[in-house]
Amino acid sequence: MDPKTHVLDHPLIQHKVAILRKQQTGAKEFREIVSEIAMLMCYEATRDLPLQKARVDTPLGRAQVQVLAGRKLAVVPILRAGLGMVDGILDLIPAAKVGHIGLYRDPETLRPVEYYCKLPADVEQREVLLLDPMLATGGSASAAIGFLKERGAKSIRLLHIIAAPEGVARIRQDHPEVPIYCAALDEGLNEHGYIVPGLGDAGDRIFGTW
Numbered sequence: 001m002d003p004k005t006h007v008l009d010h011p012l013i014q015h016k017v018a019i020l021r022k023q024q025t026g027a028k029e030f031r032e033i034v035s036e037i038a039m040l041m042c043y044e045a046t047r048d049l050p051l052q053k054a055r056v057d058t059p060l061g062r063a064q065v066q067v068l069a070g071r072k073l074a075v076v077p078i079l080r081a082g083l084g085m086v087d088g089i090l091d092l093i094p095a096a097k098v099g100h101i102g103l104y105r106d107p108e109t110l111r112p113v114e115y116y117c118k119l120p121a122d123v124e125q126r127e128v129l130l131l132d133p134m135l136a137t138g139g140s141a142s143a144a145i146g147f148l149k150e151r152g153a154k155s156i157r158l159l160h161i162i163a164a165p166e167g168v169a170r171i172r173q174d175h176p177e178v179p180i181y182c183a184a185l186d187e188g189l190n191e192h193g194y195i196v197p198g199l200g201d202a203g204d205r206i207f208g209t210w
Contacts, residue, residue, distance in 0.1 A: 005168055005180045008044045013037055017161065017183045021199045027208035031084055034133060034161065034206060037183060038088035041159050045129065045181040046073075046093075071155060074099055074126040076119065078144050081203035082131040085159065089129065099123065101130075101144045112143035117151070124152030133202035135163035135182065136195050138170025145175045157181065161202070164188055164195045 016033050019025055025033075052069035055062055073093050077083050079102040090096060102116030120126060128148055135141055141158060148156055156178050158171065163182040166189055171180060186195050194201070204210035 002172065004172070004176070004178070005185075006044070006182070007185050008041055008181060008183050010040060010044065013040050013183045016040075020161070020205075021197065023200075025205075027205060030205045034084040034202075035088035035091075037161055038085035038131070038159070039091055040088075041161075041181055041183060042089045042092050042129065045157055045159055045179075049127070071125060071127040072097070072122075074120050074123055074128045076101055076128055076130050076144075076148065078103060078130065078132040078140055079116065081133050081206060084133060084202070084206040085131040085161075089131070096129075097126065099128075101147060103140050103143060105139070112140050114143070114147055117147055119148070119151055119153075123148070124154055126153070126155075128153050128156045130156055130158050132158075133161045133206075134195055134198070135160040135167035135171070135180070136189055136193055137164075138167035138174075141167065142170055142174040145171075145178055162186055162195055162198055 016037050019033055049068055050070040051066040054065050054067045056065050073096040075086055075089050075096045076099040077086050079100055097120035099119035103112040104115055106113050130144055132141055145156055158178055158180045160182045162184050164186055186198055190196050201210055
């Protein structure tokens, strides 16, 4: 495992991933658990954010404390499945700005095409958490990173619930400096490009359209 790829093995994360994988898990519970996993992953993925010393007044005196320093944060889901991860992260980081990237696959070239991109105006000054529950071929994530870089983003972290080795390899090839955080690294892809064993189509299961 390369040092930029982090598989988060916290017991709570692993237990919740097991529930997501179950075919019997309904859309309501699936949405809730995706949000909970995103919150737990955010906790792990932001572990190295810089801190600076400060002073605050408590009811009983003055305390030396540590507060976040450096870059502010932006949360950018890849539409549509990435939307399911946003609220869990905002519960931890309510001051983060939220952008959106929409992609579709060109039926002839099979390459991702951007159809929507709205980012914070100061994205170049922010630490960007790019969200998508699944990292399959890596094409969409790689394209989204490219779009972020074109608009000035300098610090990007990828958060996925399930990843395939093929997707990780694609990101390492195209964007070797970008860290990947995932809750599980699965066996690989089937002939249709789905992660195996995976959990099915995350977007369909989040929005109840499967």
